[in-house]
Amino acid sequence: MSTLISAVVALPLGLALGLFENKITRFFRPLFTALTGLPPVIAGVVVFMLFSNNGIMGGLKWLYSAKVIIIAQVLIVLPIITSQIYPAVEPIRESYLLNCYGLRMKKSQIILQLLKEVSFSVLAATLAGFGRAIAEVGAVMMVGGNIRFKTRVMTSAIVLETNKGNYTMALRLGMILIVISLILSFATIYAGRRGSHD
Amino acid sequence: MISLKNLTLNIKGEYLFSIEDYTFEAGKKILLVGDNGTGKSSLMKCLINHFPFMEGEIISRGEIVYQPQEPYLFQRTVRDNLKLSGMTRQEMEEGLKELYAEDILDKRVRVLSGGQRQKTALLRSISKATDVLLLDEPFSQMDEKSTIVSQRLVDQWHREKADRVLVMISHDVELLEMDFHEKIILKDRAFFVEKLNEL
Ligand SMILES: Nc1ncnc2c1ncn2[C@@H]1O[C@H](COP(=O)(O)OP(=O)(O)OP(=O)(O)O)[C@@H](O)[C@H]1O
Ligand SMILES: [Mg+2]
Numbered sequence: 001m002s003t004l005i006s007a008v009v010a011l012p013l014g015l016a017l018g019l020f021e022n023k024i025t026r027f028f029r030p031l032f033t034a035l036t037g038l039p040p041v042i043a044g045v046v047v048f049m050l051f052s053n054n055g056i057m058g059g060l061k062w063l064y065s066a067k068v069i070i071i072a073q074v075l076i077v078l079p080i081i082t083s084q085i086y087p088a089v090e091p092i093r094e095s096y097l098l099n100c101y102g103l104r105m106k107k108s109q110i111i112l113q114l115l116k117e118v119s120f121s122v123l124a125a126t127l128a129g130f131g132r133a134i135a136e137v138g139a140v141m142m143v144g145g146n147i148r149f150k151t152r153v154m155t156s157a158i159v160l161e162t163n164k165g166n167y168t169m170a171l172r173l174g175m176i177l178i179v180i181s182l183i184l185s186f187a188t189i190y191a192g193r194r195g196s197h198d
Numbered sequence: 199m200i201s202l203k204n205l206t207l208n209i210k211g212e213y214l215f216s217i218e219d220y221t222f223e224a225g226k227k228i229l230l231v232g233d234n235g236t237g238k239s240s241l242m243k244c245l246i247n248h249f250p251f252m253e254g255e256i257i258s259r260g261e262i263v264y265q266p267q268e269p270y271l272f273q274r275t276v277r278d279n280l281k282l283s284g285m286t287r288q289e290m291e292e293g294l295k296e297l298y299a300e301d302i303l304d305k306r307v308r309v310l311s312g313g314q315r316q317k318t319a320l321l322r323s324i325s326k327a328t329d330v331l332l333l334d335e336p337f338s339q340m341d342e343k344s345t346i347v348s349q350r351l352v353d354q355w356h357r358e359k360a361d362r363v364l365v366m367i368s369h370d371v372e373l374l375e376m377d378f379h380e381k382i383i384l385k386d387r388a389f390f391v392e393k394l395n396e397l
Binding site for chain 1 (some may be wrong): 246248273
């Protein structure tokens with residue numbers, strides 16, 4: 001869910017950062033790249049402060065609900081996806097735009113076609129973002145707590161089972177997570193490779 | 199028709215050339231020649247308003263289609279590219295066949311050879327162009343027989359309407375059999391026009 005939201009926001013953002021060359025994009029490109037290195041816990045702290053009772057958004061009483069988890073995860077995932085899309089656009093920008101203008105293509109057509117040009121990078125970026133989202137535990141537990149059927153996710157469940165001393169269960173969950181992560185990693189690499197060879 | 203008035207190309211202090219007054223007249227075929235780095239490609243980019251280091255006035259009538267020196271082919275196949283510029287299936291097949299490239303229709307553009315890329319780009323440009331066509335070294339990587347057929351295709355395009363304008367950059371002038379009306383020469387940081395054939 002958070003990955004989907006992030007991808008929807010990151011897509012136009014990444015394309016715009018790659019397509020336009022001006023002061024704004026020159027400022028935001030390194031910013032988004034820097035944000036990918038941010039420890040996820042920081043995102044947790046920020047969201048926690050925003051939504052805690054004294055925070056600006058405290059009135060919403062969203063803390064310890066699925067909504068804040070999504071918000072925290074978007075904060076973590078968005079830069080990851082964005083910062084993987086714009087580098088795919090940047091190297092082809094000059095030549096691509098020159099050809100599009102040369103062929104009298106409409107603006108909407110130029111953007112739509114660009115999406116096709118970098119579609120594999122977009123897929124790879126989204127998978128990478130999703131992998132990061134399901135692997136996250138610190139920020140999620142901080143803002144979401146670990147409430148059964150509500151805000152408990154794979155990783156927080158593992159933490160809980162481990163704390164209970166129920167190592168077999170924790171290991172089983174861990175195995176499932178590893179398998180999901182591995183599948184995602186292979187999918188990401190595969191998508192990336194298709195993108196660079198096609 | 200494209201008119202240039204007091205055009206000066208000056209790239210960050212590197213002066214290329216200037217043109218006081220020149221018109222690419224309706225109905226004409228114009229050849230643009232000059233050594234490497236004299237500014238041929240730059241001049242073409244000026245004509246479609248895509249060159250930042252330029253001063254002066256450009257007035258144009260009609261829609262300009264421009265094929266860069268290094269055409270960018272879109273994902274994913276040759277067919278996709280030809281479809282994008284509105285060609286029918288039959289036109290694609292016939293066009294490629296004439297250019298000795300009937301086997302590339304469903305090839306991915308990444309695997310095309312240099313000449314095959316240029317053939318794809320040329321068909322795409324010709325089918326898209328209605329008034330003015332600018333071609334930057336369109337045959338530079340084609341073999342001799344393909345170059346000759348390509349010229350025929352370009353000529354055919356030009357003849358379809360009386361006021362069509364063709365501007366073409368080329369280095370291998372000895373291969374050209376196109377009866378240009380004028381030749382523009384860029385040399386020693388200057389712009390010369392040579393009349394070849396009357397319209
Ligand atoms: N965007 C740019 N920034 C800096 N210099 C440029 C730019 N565009 C062109 N130039 C310079 O302008 C000069 C002319 O380039 P141009 O591509 O127009 O040459 P050309 O006549 O087409 O050469 P060729 O026959 O090799 O294609 C070159 O010295 C080139 O380095
Ligand atoms: Mg050139």
